């Protein structure tokens with residue numbers, strides 16, 4: 377066992393663990409970031425080149441957090457000297473009275489977020505090569521855009537190390553011994569720290585089993601589909617094509633979303649927000665393609681400038697909670713073990729604000745956001761009144 381006692385050990389170097397480790401090191405905490413795979417890797421949830429950043433949410437509490445997250449992303453860009461955000465706008469579509477569209481519109485308007493309402497008759501002047509479905513309305517969250525995900529991870533891990541943080545990759549955590557000083561074991565050794573943050577994405581429950589608890593998390597595989605432009609440039613980020621999201625059915629999570637052609641020139645990313653359950657260690661055995669059929673129907677109907685068969689399909693994992701809200705909380709038994717989990721397919725954009733919150737929890741500070749939507753106790757069934 378190393379004789380050094382860290383202030384904090386963070387398990388998992390995805391976006392949430394990398395941000396958390398970074399805020400610890402930036403605040404002069406001796407911090408160790410452990411990652412099971414050699415970095416960079418593509419087996420979890422944070423890989424790939426792009427993610428959407430937006431304020432267009434159905435809940436005010438996410439909007440509040442995003443207001444801070446935009447500022448923290450800009451600070452990170454300055455500190456790293458790397459462009460991490462590109463403004464494209466986000467086109468949100470749905471029936472005026474549909475749950476998703478109307479809730480997003482209300483939140484944006486109530487909070488005076490810069491938004492453009494698009495009239496049907498002028499829709500194609502602004503958004504060419506796109507068919508707005510009959511009966512649907514459209515608005516644009518103008519400050520939304522694309523985050524360069526792989527550059528963000530690399531920048532955070534580099535900044536973390538420049539502040540004295542230690543990364544050990546290829547070191548899978550196989551044991552956790554709680555206590556006032558927590559001991560964490562890997563195949564290569566044992567490490568100790570005053571606090572432990574678990575940001576293990578799809579593997580969260582495997583790690584929590586060492587602490588006698590489990591969360592109601594479900595892991596799904598998402599087919600990340602890229603679609604070829606019939607006329608090169610039609611949906612290109614350089615031609616100011618926006619990101620989009622649209623509710624595609626009665627359920628509020630039946631979202632289809634897209635990002636303009638960027639990382640693979642001539643290919644636009646369009647994905648379905650619902651996947652199929654998988655074991656994270658056997659992701660490639662999950663071969664269901666029903667989401668691709670949903671996407672093909674949508675592309676054929678709404679995006680006539682794309683070939684309606686995906687040209688590239690990659691894989692990525694969601695870790696979902698029952699209500700699709702995050703878990704940001706202390707362990708119910710061990711207050712120096714902090715959990716950041718269940719990012720439910722929408723957590724990347726919040727990375728810096730989540731890293732800051734998990735740092736605050738791990739160092740015993742009052743969190744700078746209201747964490748009641750993210751508490752573990754919300755999963756407990758109400759006790760009988762008898």
Ligand SMILES: Cc1cc2nc3c(=O)[nH]c(=O)nc-3n(C[C@H](O)[C@H](O)[C@H](O)COP(=O)(O)OP(=O)(O)OC[C@H]3O[C@@H](n4cnc5c(N)ncnc54)[C@H](O)[C@@H]3O)c2cc1C
Pocket residue numbers: 387388389390391392393410411412413419420421422423426427428429547548549550575576577578579580583598599600647692693694716717719720721722723724725726
């Ligand atoms: C297809 C797709 C599209 C998405 N689009 C968006 C979007 O547009 N906008 C947005 O904001 N979000 C988006 N998301 C969601 C976002 O990417 C995730 O919420 C976020 O990446 C989750 O990060 P994480 O750090 O919690 O998990 P992960 O990235 O999975 O990181 C967890 C890490 O822990 C490591 N680990 C696990 N167990 C151990 C162990 N025992 N020992 C050591 N290390 C361990 C893993 O190897 C992994 O590296 C999308 C996700 C997917 C899959």
Ligand SMILES: O=C(O)[C@@H]1CCCC=N1
Pocket residue numbers: 428429430621631633649721722723
């Ligand atoms: O978080 C995001 O913006 C994306 C798109 C909408 C569905 C989930 N992820």
